[in-house]
Amino acid sequence: RAGPKNSQLKLKRRIQKAPRPRRTCGEAASRRRQATAMPKKMGVNTKAEAARARRSAAEAERRDREARAQEEAYWQAAEGPKSRSVRRREEDAENRAEAAARRAENRRLAELEQQQLAAAARRPDRKAARVGGPAVPKVTEAELARRREEERLRLQREAEAAKKRQARTADEEEYERVVLVANTNRDDSVIEARSVEDAIAKMTIAAEPALPPDRHPERRLKVSYKAFEEAEVAKLKEEKPGLTLHQYKDIIWKLWKKSPDNPLNQVQALTQFFPP
Structure with missing residues (x-):
């Protein structure tokens, strides 16, 4: 009686003796073109790669959200319906977390703006450097009016003080x-x-004659x-x-x-x- 090993050998011999399919002219030409074709360029399309990365990140975030939603639904179903006080506490905790996140984001944006302003102040003025003199700050019309009013008030106070001293x-x-x-x-x-x-x-x-003197x-x-x-x-x-x-x-x-x-x-x- 033939064992499994003899059966495998017989199957292999039968496959080797089977006639091979003949290749057509189209297949042969296609193979020759593939063999003689120029290799593709190795450059990378950065925009396509960035779009592909964004799509991958969005897809991963979507799957993550779905997984979290399923997990929360599972645990909520296991815990049963929540009371009103528990829901209120959870909402308060979520609101506090969102407020803290907003404050942190505002603080980060403010620090970033301060850094940008400091960098802009340290950056030399190219026009002033070309002229050869220091940069003269621009003065608005409102600033000029305020300075004139302060000068007028100062002169008025000095005149009043001088008048009081003279009096x-x-x-x-x-x-x-x-x-x-x-x-x-x-x-x-x-x-x-x-x-x-x-x-x-x-x-x-x-x-x-009066009395003698004292x-x-x-x-x-x-x-x-x-x-x-x-x-x-x-x-x-x-x-x-x-x-x-x-x-x-x-x-x-x-x-x-x-x-x-x-x-x-x-x-x-x-x-x-x-x-x-």
């Missing part, structure tokens, strides 16, 4: 000319009378000056406001040196009648 301060000579006026009310050389007899009587009294006027000098200063500073503040206290004291001191209320001036006046 608060005055020339020292003008103050002295106005303030240091001779006090004729205390002039002892002037005699006022309503009749001739009254004038003669007053002249007689003035001609009579030999120690410095003892009452401080008190007299204090009273004189208090009286004069009030008048000066009303007549010429705006001075400092130091300026008032300087003017009062000049008035005090010429004032008849000064004990030293009184001593000098009396020594004319009573020489030492």
